[in-house]
Amino acid sequence: xxxxxxxxxxxxxxxxxxxxxxxxxxxxxxxxxxxxxxxxxxxxxxxxxxxxxxxxxxxxxxxxxxxxxxxxxxxxxxxxxxxxxxxxxxxxxxxxxxxxxxxxxxxxxxxxxxxxxxxxxxxxxxxxxxxxxxxxxxxxxxxxxxxxxxxxxxxxxxxxxxxxxxxxxxxxxxxxxxxxxxxxxxxxxxxxxxxxxxxxxxxxxxxxxxxxxxxxxxxxxxxxxxxxxxxxxxxxxxxxxxxxxxxxxxxxxxxxxxxxxxxxxxxxxxxxxxxxxxxxxxxxxxxxxxxxxxxxxxxxxxxxxxxxxxxxxxxxxxxxxxxxxxxxxxxxxxxxxxxxxxxxxxxxxxxxxxxxxxxxxxxxxxx
Amino acid sequence: xxxxxxxxxxxxxxxxxxxxxxxxxxxxxxxxxxxxxxxxxxxxxxxxxxxxxxxxxxxxxxxxxxxxxxxxxxxxxxxxxxxxxxxxxxxxxxxxxxxxxxxxxxxxxxxxxxxxxxxxxxxxxxxxxxxxxxxxxxxxxxxxxxxxxxxxxxxxxxxxxxxxxxxxxxxxxxxxxxxxxxxxxxxxxxxxxxxxxxxxxxxxxxxxxxxxxxxxxxxxxxxxxxxxxxxxxxxxxxxxxxxxxxxxxxxxxxxxxxxxxxxxxxxxxxxxxxxxxxxxxxxxxxxxxxxxxxxxxxxxxxxxxxxxxxxxxxxxxxxxxxxxxxxxxxxxxxxxxxxxxxxxxxxxxxxxxxxxxxxxxxxxxxxxxxxxxxxxxxxxxxxxxxxxxxxxxxxxxxxxxxxxxxxxxxxxxxxxxxxxxxxxxxxxxxxxxxxxxxxxxxxxxxxxxxxxxxxxxxxxxxxxxxxxxxxxxxxxxxxxxxxxxxxxxxxxxxxxxxxxxxxxxxxxxxxxxxxxxxxxxxxxxxxxxxxxxxxxxxxxxxxxxxxxxxxxxxxxxxxxxxxxxxxxxxxxxxxxxxxxxxxxxxxxxxxxxxxxxxxxxxxxxxxxxxxxxxxxxxxx
Numbered sequence: 001x002x003x004x005x006x007x008x009x010x011x012x013x014x015x016x017x018x019x020x021x022x023x024x025x026x027x028x029x030x031x032x033x034x035x036x037x038x039x040x041x042x043x044x045x046x047x048x049x050x051x052x053x054x055x056x057x058x059x060x061x062x063x064x065x066x067x068x069x070x071x072x073x074x075x076x077x078x079x080x081x082x083x084x085x086x087x088x089x090x091x092x093x094x095x096x097x098x099x100x101x102x103x104x105x106x107x108x109x110x111x112x113x114x115x116x117x118x119x120x121x122x123x124x125x126x127x128x129x130x131x132x133x134x135x136x137x138x139x140x141x142x143x144x145x146x147x148x149x150x151x152x153x154x155x156x157x158x159x160x161x162x163x164x165x166x167x168x169x170x171x172x173x174x175x176x177x178x179x180x181x182x183x184x185x186x187x188x189x190x191x192x193x194x195x196x197x198x199x200x201x202x203x204x205x206x207x208x209x210x211x212x213x214x215x216x217x218x219x220x221x222x223x224x225x226x227x228x229x230x231x232x233x234x235x236x237x238x239x240x241x242x243x244x245x246x247x248x249x250x251x252x253x254x255x256x257x258x259x260x261x262x263x264x265x266x267x268x269x270x271x272x273x274x275x276x277x278x279x280x281x282x283x284x285x286x287x288x289x290x291x292x293x294x295x296x297x298x299x300x301x302x303x304x305x306x307x308x309x310x311x312x313x314x315x316x317x318x319x320x321x322x323x324x325x326x327x328x329x330x331x332x333x334x335x336x337x338x339x340x341x342x343x344x345x346x347x348x349x350x351x352x353x354x355x356x357x358x359x360x361x362x363x364x365x366x367x
Numbered sequence: 368x369x370x371x372x373x374x375x376x377x378x379x380x381x382x383x384x385x386x387x388x389x390x391x392x393x394x395x396x397x398x399x400x401x402x403x404x405x406x407x408x409x410x411x412x413x414x415x416x417x418x419x420x421x422x423x424x425x426x427x428x429x430x431x432x433x434x435x436x437x438x439x440x441x442x443x444x445x446x447x448x449x450x451x452x453x454x455x456x457x458x459x460x461x462x463x464x465x466x467x468x469x470x471x472x473x474x475x476x477x478x479x480x481x482x483x484x485x486x487x488x489x490x491x492x493x494x495x496x497x498x499x500x501x502x503x504x505x506x507x508x509x510x511x512x513x514x515x516x517x518x519x520x521x522x523x524x525x526x527x528x529x530x531x532x533x534x535x536x537x538x539x540x541x542x543x544x545x546x547x548x549x550x551x552x553x554x555x556x557x558x559x560x561x562x563x564x565x566x567x568x569x570x571x572x573x574x575x576x577x578x579x580x581x582x583x584x585x586x587x588x589x590x591x592x593x594x595x596x597x598x599x600x601x602x603x604x605x606x607x608x609x610x611x612x613x614x615x616x617x618x619x620x621x622x623x624x625x626x627x628x629x630x631x632x633x634x635x636x637x638x639x640x641x642x643x644x645x646x647x648x649x650x651x652x653x654x655x656x657x658x659x660x661x662x663x664x665x666x667x668x669x670x671x672x673x674x675x676x677x678x679x680x681x682x683x684x685x686x687x688x689x690x691x692x693x694x695x696x697x698x699x700x701x702x703x704x705x706x707x708x709x710x711x712x713x714x715x716x717x718x719x720x721x722x723x724x725x726x727x728x729x730x731x732x733x734x735x736x737x738x739x740x741x742x743x744x745x746x747x748x749x750x751x752x753x754x755x756x757x758x759x760x761x762x763x764x765x766x767x768x769x770x771x772x773x774x775x776x777x778x779x780x781x782x783x784x785x786x787x788x789x790x791x792x793x794x795x796x797x798x799x800x801x802x803x804x805x806x807x808x809x810x811x812x813x814x815x816x817x818x819x820x821x822x823x824x825x826x827x828x829x830x831x832x833x834x835x836x837x838x839x840x841x842x843x844x845x846x847x848x849x850x851x852x853x854x855x856x857x858x859x860x861x862x863x864x865x866x867x868x869x870x871x872x873x874x875x876x877x878x879x880x881x882x883x884x885x886x887x888x889x890x891x892x893x894x895x896x897x898x899x900x901x902x903x904x905x906x907x908x909x910x911x912x913x914x915x916x917x918x919x920x921x922x923x924x925x926x927x928x929x930x931x932x933x934x935x936x937x938x939x940x941x942x943x944x945x946x947x948x949x950x951x952x953x954x955x956x957x958x959x960x961x962x963x964x965x966x967x968x969x970x971x972x973x974x975x976x977x978x979x980x981x982x983x984x985x986x987x
Contacts (some may be wrong), residue, residue, distance in 0.1 A: 033985075176382075177383055179383070209878075221583075221584070221585045221601060222424060222426070222585070222601055225585075226478055229422060229585075230422070231403060232415050233408060233413050233417045233422065235402070235405050235413075236406055236409050237413045237415055237417035237418075238406055239411070248939060270417075273406065274402065274407060276405070277402055278399065281399065285392065286786060289391070289392075292384050292387060295384055296380075296381055296384045300377075301377075301380070308387075319398070322398055323398065323401075324407060324970065326402065
């Protein structure tokens with residue numbers, strides 16, 4: 001199974017790029033957990049290291065298997081993930097007002113993270129079979145819509161609006177890539193303009209407030225409005241060259257809430273300034289383009305769609321998280337891949353990198 | 368056929384991928400621009416704000432709702448208290464600042480430093496409390512030297528103030544700091560460490576009305592930590608104001624009358640169920656819970672054998688003694704065991720089985736009917752009625768009269784009392800019910816237990832024609848702006864198992880108790896006031912009745928508890944009272960005079976009251 005050709009076509013560049021981003025992430029995380037006594041504790045840093053080791057294994061071992069196997073197993077994977085999502089709603093550990101984790105011994109798993117991959121795979125399977133140049137019509141879009149909406153509802157019920165929204169964006173990106181028939185597109189747009197006010201009605205109070213705070217941050221000067229201001233101050237105070245490693249005052253004083261998860265970019269921007277932040281953003285941009293390139297060079301549709309799905313996942317997470325820290329978006333709890341603390345997120349992201357590597361190194365295989 | 372031509376192929380995908388790549392790059396440009404804007408264009412300003420973390424949040428405590436009596440006289444309000452804090456990060460040279468501070472306010476340096484050491488673990492921007500509630504003089508001393516004391520911050524906080532000391536303490540209750548268990552229980556969402564919540568009484572039960580909503584503001588501070596600019600403010604919402612049903616005049620009289628004894632007094636309006644007074648003795652000063660008390664003070668409260676923290680009106684369970692005879696009489700009349708004219712003979716004792724049960728009056732009452740038996744509280748009469756009824760019927764009437772279960776008043780820890788039945792005794796002791804025990808129950812001794820509140824509700828029911836009402840303590844709730852949010856309504860919880868005719872007979876008997884010179888409560892008689900009632904003397908020790916020791920000769924601990932329930936006037940009654948004095952001796956000598964004074968005060972007939980003046984002042 002270990003063909004010499006695989007090793008020859010292995011994408012060392014992508015691997016290297018990933019390690020570079022991960023390294024930046026670990027450094028920033030280290031700063032975020034050590035600088036303050038009142039903020040997140042040092043042990044989180046070590047936990048993250050462990051997660052990355054596990055993630056490395058999760059990335060490498062599947063490389064021995066042809067990714068095309070996923071095509072056949074897609075429905076099973078999807079069904080299992082849906083069951084896990086259902087399970088967590090009833091039996092999940094209740095933390096801070098939400099049920100997002102399943103406890104297995106000392107380990108907690110977040111099914112919503114796994115659901116992202118499951119949706120990418122099942123949609124890739126569907127679109128690789130049904131896409132055509134004229135675009136998909138409404139009837140053809142019905143199945144993918146259902147496939148995406150089920151996990152969306154289950155996730156939003158936890159409640160976890162951020163991940164749910166992310167899921168829809170990933171599914172949407174893959175769908176747009178597969179092209180929608182013009183007429184159907186018009187239909188969809190009009191129905192969206194109707195459903196958006198409807199969805200507004202069902203949003204919880206704090207979610208409505210978050211969106212309204214974005215539109216007018218003055219509305220919540222003691223809560224979300226305050227977080228955004230502190231985050232902007234942190235980022236801006238980095239100026240061009242930053243305050244220096246471990247010298248970020250905003251994070252040292254634990255004024256940034258969730259500085260090891262949602263707002264970790266602010267920590268990085270404060271300590272490494274425009275130079276550091278710009279560098280990281282460029283790395284992310286290169287990573288995404290690289291992923292698109294893998295899709296480009298892939299010679300069959302299934303792999304192309306998976307690559308597009310995975311890449312869109314990284315893109316949207318990066319975009320939403322960073323836009324949020326800079327006050328361009330409401331705070332929705334989407335974490336920055338490779339950088340934010342979070343075991344399930346690390347594993348999922350590493351699996352995704354593994355998928356990209358897998359697709360890339362098998363691109364010369366005959367159909 | 369056309370489907371094949373339209374099938375997507377890799378070239379088509381490649382085209383789309385290129386387009387996507389451009390979109391992605393475009394989005395990133397937006398992000399780069401925003402980053403540039405924050406870090407380069409606004410960099411300096413934001414750097415300045417980050418230094419010393421100039422933008423801070425301060426929270427303002429909401430003002431807690433005030434509590435008034437039924438006429439609008441203020442009972443509980445809030446006073447501003449000044450807390451002295453230090454912010455270590457701003458105090459350039461903590462030692463110097465503390466030294467200066469110690470000089471200005473006459474507090475030893477060591478004391479201040481130890482406070483700082485204890486709280487030092489948190490962020491150096493968090494204010495550390497040095498001294499709570501500094502007086503206005505100390506405040507002045509600090510304020511004039513503010514620029515010499517960097518990092519020193521005086522916080523104004525509203526502090527609970529119980530205006531009338533030791534008045535209605537058990538009813539109103541007190542506040543204290545929320546503890547870890549309460550915070551974790553999930554019953555107090557939105558509360559944080561350091562908040563004060565009601566822990567007892569009305570302060571606890573109506574916490575949700577009284578607590579307002581916290582406010583806060585975003586401020587900009589200078590390098591010394593002093594506020595230079597207020598950016599945004601969110602106003603704190605004060606809590607709602609409560610108007611209780613009690614009448615302060617009557618309440619204070621009750622507290623005064625209970626001053627040197629342990630016991631309970633409760634008064635109620637028999638038509639509405641509104642509590643006019645609720646006093647338990649000994650009492651305590653609620654302010655010490657808010658201001659902070661020493662270990663000695665706490666120990667004194669806990670270990671006092673008279674249990675000052677217990678609300679005896681609702682928590683004290685005592686044998687109802689002769690007040691229970693009212694129920695025995697009702698049962699006897701309703702069941703046809705006796706009627707209005709039935710007479711029984713009392714020679715001072717009654718033989719049952721192989722025991723002799725004595726009447727309190729050794730010489731006996733002679734021939735009595737039910738009215739005279741009530742008026743002179745003849746035990747022998749009721750022994751016989753009880754015996755004929757049997758424990759099951761007797762208990763049934765007692766339970767139907769509200770005894771044996773809580774009245775439902777809106778306060779914590781209400782006791783249920785006890786009404787024994789054959790089944791209960793078998794279950795509890797394993798021994799079957801003895802006939803002689805019925806006799807004890809019939810005169811309110813034996814296993815019977817009742818709270819002063821239960822007897823009050825019962826007496827009110829007798830007074831108002833048979834309606835058992837839920838005692839209410841809250842008259843109305845007002846918003847801080849003055850609009851009504853809630854008005855209490857009379858709640859009927861049951862009806863006495865008594866017909867109109869029977870009740871008339873009973874009421875006549877109770878009237879005789881007070882208005883006939885031979886009645887046991889003749890002492891409570893007042894010219895011009897039509898008072899009715901019933902005395903009770905509850906034996907504490909099951910001492911052999913043969914000894915016949917008079918109450919006066921007993922040591923205090925062994926003295927009987929004294930009961931008196933009353934209402935006035937008998938037609939269209941306006942007030943009912945229940946009095947219980949622990950170890951007071953005879954109900955007639957210890958409890959009845961207290962009830963008399965309460966009723967006199969209520970009708971404005973006591974020497975000290977100026978009823979009209981009080982009603983006008985403070986009326987909202």
